[in-house]
Amino acid sequence: MPEPGEAFARHRTAHSRTARYCVAYSGGRDSHALLHLVERSLRDDPAIALRALHIDHGLSPDSARWADHCRTVCERLGVTLAVRRVDVRPDGHGPEAAARAARHGAFADELGVGEHLLLAHHAHDQAETFLLRALRGSGPDGLAAMPALRPFARGCLARPLLECSTRGDRRPPTEIPPVASACGIDLDPIDVVVSDPARPGLAKPGVAALKRMDAPVVVLVSCDPASLARDARLLADAGYRAESVEVLDLFPQTPHVECVTRFVRA
Secondary structure: OOOHHHHHHHHHHHOOOOOEEEEEOOOOHHHHHHHHHHHHHHOOOOOOEEEEEEEEOOOOOOHHHHHHHHHHHHHHHOOEEEEEEOOOOOOOOOHHHHHHHHHHHHHHHHOOOOOEEEOOOOHHHHHHHHHHHHHOOOOHHHHOOOOOEEEEOOEEEEOOOOOOOOOOOOOOHHHOOOHHHHHOOOOOOOOEEEEOOOOOOOHHHHHHHHHHHOOOEEEEEEOOHHHHHHHHHHHHHOOEEEEEEEEEOOOOOOOOOEEEEEEEEO
16 A cells, blocks of 8 residues: 555646645544645645645534644644534434535535645545445445545545555554554644544553543543443543543444543543
């Protein structure tokens, strides 16, 4: 699999006439890495315009602070940032689908003529999307998963890192660095970590990895009450306390629900 820098270079070569790029910047690790990678790749080319776009879904009490974090990062990089607040309205398909619809509506409104909107999806996201669509019984088009490039609004939606892996061949899952590590980027201190582990949960290695990140807030998504209870105890031992729990039926076609628990430093 290609390194992220190589993958973006290929994208630029394949679309050499593209003069405007916009990074969809959530502030999470993968989009943070993508923003740094693209800025570093384009900084010596005055003919290319780069900006970033942050969507505030208003679903978290920390969303305004997260937007401020994105502004700070972009100011340091000299990248113009637009922040759009959207109104997420559940439509019967779950909060995740409603948030995605609102986000893509804002993307469409913001995208300029001929501009490429860059998303930080990578190979692991692609595999996850394929499996979820297969479980939902998607047809051939759905099972094609996410395209690396497609026309969108007045420009294109692009995923230049879609073939890049976040996984090392011999490293356990809890030690896997995100795309950022492959870019050689030193990340800013982490404010919030969102962990959505597999059904067995985090266990001790995963909690140890979270402890090393030293984030003041950890949001844990779990569909297994037993693993959630165990991980909550381990997080308590690591200095976190559960502040809130929300139960969401993200996948109505399955017999389980997701528990989203917000832990803060005790």
